[in-house]
Amino acid sequence: DGGITQSPKYLFRKEGQNVTLSCEQNLNHDAMYWYRQDPGQGLRLIYYSQIVNDFQKGDIAEGYSVSREKKESFPLTVTSAQKNPTAFYLCASSSGTSGRARTDTQYFGPGTRLTVL
Amino acid sequence: AQSVAQPEDQVNVAEGNPLTVKCTYSVSGNPYLFWYVQYPNRGLQFLLKYITGDNLVKGSYGFEAEFNKSQTSFHLKKPSALVSDSALYFCAVRVPGGGYNKLIFGAGTRLAVHP
Numbered sequence: 001d002g003g004i005t006q007s008p009k010y011l012f013r014k015e016g017q018n019v020t021l022s023c024e025q026n027l028n029h030d031a032m033y034w035y036r037q038d039p040g041q042g043l044r045l046i047y048y049s050q051i052v053n054d055f056q057k058g059d060i061a062e063g064y065s066v067s068r069e070k071k072e073s074f075p076l077t078v079t080s081a082q083k084n085p086t087a088f089y090l091c092a093s094s095s096g097t098s099g100r101a102r103t104d105t106q107y108f109g110p111g112t113r114l115t116v117l
Numbered sequence: 118a119q120s121v122a123q124p125e126d127q128v129n130v131a132e133g134n135p136l137t138v139k140c141t142y143s144v145s146g147n148p149y150l151f152w153y154v155q156y157p158n159r160g161l162q163f164l165l166k167y168i169t170g171d172n173l174v175k176g177s178y179g180f181e182a183e184f185n186k187s188q189t190s191f192h193l194k195k196p197s198a199l200v201s202d203s204a205l206y207f208c209a210v211r212v213p214g215g216g217y218n219k220l221i222f223g224a225g226t227r228l229a230v231h232p
Contacts, residue, residue, distance in 0.1 A: 042222035108160035
């Protein structure tokens with residue numbers, strides 16, 4: 001978990017609320033990712049960013065939004081449009097995505113558990 | 118379609134015995150393969166990866182994995198299991214090509230090591 005922090009550790013959301021999950025890294029990595037983990041389903045990619053001010057949808061982007069204004073930060077907003085947001089959310093980073101960096105390891109933060117009340 | 122399969126939901130092993138956690142993959146081209154471990158309510162920790170070269174890869178905490186191209190497998194192994202190895206293990210494959218470092222994860226295998 002070293003080098004990537006996520007906050008809060010636990011988050012509770014009421015119906016109709018937007019909530020924002022924080023992800024910060026001090027690894028000087030260019031690429032950052034958001035995954036959702038549900039029991040028995042492994043991890044699914046929500047959004048990724050290869051560089052500041054650029055991000056792309058992953059496999060399950062509906063109901064989520066992101067921003068990448070700084071290299072170190074990649075916050076995820078879970079909007080009221082996300083119908084089933086209760087899950088464990090994991091942020092990851094890697095040094096890059098192209099050339100030799102394609103083989104680089106993704107390192108993960110400690111996660112945020114979101115529960116809808 | 119690109120995919121990763123972990124055929125066992127749970128593996129039980131006695132402490133001190135060897136352990137194997139299985140992983141098979143289906144991708145076009147040469148795969149890059151990864152193993153991660155997750156302890157309860159924690160993020161994923163990187164164990165090891167195969168990119169190219171020797172088929173036997175050694176990683177953290179005494180784990181190793183063997184890449185078998187003909188069987189499209191990348192099984193995780195440890196010669197002597199510890200109770201502290203009990204956790205959730207994920208195999209992942211990087212999809213070759215494309216513009217970003219996409220990983221496809223298996224569903225995970227829960228390892229239980231009994232004293």
